[in-house]
Amino acid sequence: MPNRLIANSLLFIIFLKTILMNEVCEINQNSCKITKYRYIFYDVNPPEGFNLRRDVYMRFAIFAHKLKNTELSNFKLVLPPWTNLYHWKKKVSTQIPWSHFFDLKSLKRFSPVIEMYEFFDEVNYKFTKTKIDEVYVLQHFREMFQTGNFEDKMLIEDCIRKPKTNFYYYNNITSDNIKCLSFHGYASDLKKILKPSNAQTILFDHAEVALHDRFGDNIYWKARRSMRFSNELKRFAAVFRSKYLNSSDLADGTILPDDWEAETGKRTAKGGPYLSVHLRRRDFAIGRTKDVPNIEEAASQIIELLRKLNLNVVFIATDATIKEYEQLERLLSDYKVHRFFGVESLTDGAVAIIDQIICSHAQYFVGTHESTFTFRIQEEREIMGFPEHTTFNRLCGDTCEKPSIWRIVY
Ligand SMILES: Nc1nc2c(ncn2[C@@H]2O[C@H](COP(=O)(O)OP(=O)(O)O)[C@@H](O)[C@H]2O)c(=O)[nH]1
Ligand SMILES: [Mg+2]
Known part of the structure; x- marks a missing residue:
């Protein structure tokens, strides 16, 4: 029926x-x-x-x-x-x-x-x-x-x-x-x-x-490569790079395919004509005094790098207070110093990512020991294909062992 x-x-x-x-x-x-x-x-x-x-x-x-x-x-x-x-x-x-x-x-x-x-x-x-x-x-x-x-x-x-x-x-x-x-x-x-x-x-x-199944293998890097930032945040970073840092993907050799699956891993990125620094403060400056420099020490390490690289422009990503940042700026007054201050409409999370994007596009990067914020910038640079020596660098505190190098694999 x-x-x-x-x-x-x-x-x-x-x-x-x-x-x-x-x-x-x-x-x-x-x-x-x-x-x-x-x-x-x-x-x-x-x-x-x-x-x-x-x-x-x-x-x-x-x-x-x-x-x-x-x-x-x-x-x-x-x-x-x-x-x-x-x-x-x-x-x-x-x-x-x-x-x-x-x-x-x-x-x-x-x-x-x-x-x-x-x-x-x-x-x-x-x-x-x-x-x-x-x-x-x-x-x-x-x-x-x-x-x-x-x-x-x-x-x-x-x-x-x-x-x-x-x-x-x-x-x-x-x-x-x-x-x-x-x-x-x-x-x-x-x-x-x-x-x-x-x-x-x-x-x-x-x-x-729960731990990583296998840290640093090709599946790890596929997952990592799939974490592309939103176009809106990339645009904010691109406008800043072009306006203040004379940096664009075409000139810097950092154009990637639209789809991360098409990336092949060329080590040909040059980066923009600036030094980028991730200077982690706040809880790190209190809890890890041996591993992170104070502002004066940071400034003298930055100056040394700028001289060595023959650059006069530095981009600073930091969670420092305005007071600390102004002190750093004064100490670097012989150079052009930039920081991304963002606009009212951006969340703190968005500003932090724009900082990371700008850092990752520099000709040379120096970060903070054992900061995951720094690690993510280093990975981004590995994906874009920078020579390793321009990426795995740290600001020294009392300690200064070389950072581990986590090379990309495909
Ligand atoms: N905008 C901006 N925020 C930062 C910077 N460094 C640290 N922060 C903020 O502080 C947080 C630090 O926490 P986390 O992401 O876990 O990195 P970690 O603690 O350095 O390993 C970031 O997520 C940001 O919110 C920076 O350079 N720029
Ligand atoms: Mg943390």
Whole structure:
């Protein structure tokens, strides 16, 4: 009977829809769309800065990338929206999507990532409450540091600290299934959690506990190359470079293909006719006095470099206070000194990226010891193909070992 068939099919669809959507659409069931996808969320220890967060993103983007073409290929990685960070002085009033900083199309060419709003849209959550099916708060094994036994492992254990998952400050997201997962291993090991689970949504908090699968291999660099900055931020940097630093991609030899997948790795970048400096202050100037110079020492090292390079223009990226920066400027008064001050409409995060872009295009770069802000600039220069000796340089404190060289591989 065709009618019965139709009725049965309808019932079956409703049944399917109910099991699929049961956990996630609490109110307003009718508005729920059927989606065949499952979702990995992650979040990072709140005090961590932007550039460490970019590194954690890579660990999870690589994890999700490796799920493609496996039995877990219906998982997508939901990008954790940006909320106020410790280093951002100008507060943001809402969750910021990744497209504010990065080119989403490029990210998606590497890994099945989506923005939070795309997730909301896919499951039509807008007016409903979202309950994450399973939350795992990663923590280090307590006994590992006592016994020195660093085998890879994971185990649901008592929480060492009371978990404070904030769900990106959305007041319509919760979970009633939060566990602590003692973990020592690589991000991709987390598929052991995905495999036996039939949850549609899984959140890993304190994701920074999971390590890179393989730091510095070609997959690492693919993930890294896919993290192209948004066109808007690139434009701000380009205007500044052209206006103050006599720098353009054509003249500097820094034109890259539109698609990062087409990059071949030529070491032919020349860079603009300026020295760029990343001078990390604030918490580094307090907590790492041995490794970072004071302002006078920084100035004399910069002058030495300018003389050696026969340059008279320097671009300073720094989180220094205005007072410190003015002191530096005075000490460098024989030279043209530039800093990007930004405009009112730019977020602190955007200004920081524009600083990084301008630094990465200089003929010669010198950074701050063990700052992830500096590391990201060095990677950018590796991608553009600068000679290594122009990139892996640091300002000296009392200590001055040479920075590690992380060469790009394809
Ligand atoms: N605009 C700007 N911000 C900076 C600079 N250096 C540090 N910051 C800010 O301070 C934060 C430092 O945190 P993070 O990104 O984790 O780098 P790290 O702490 O140096 O390893 C950055 O994200 C920026 O918000 C700089 O040169 N320019
Ligand atoms: Mg930091």
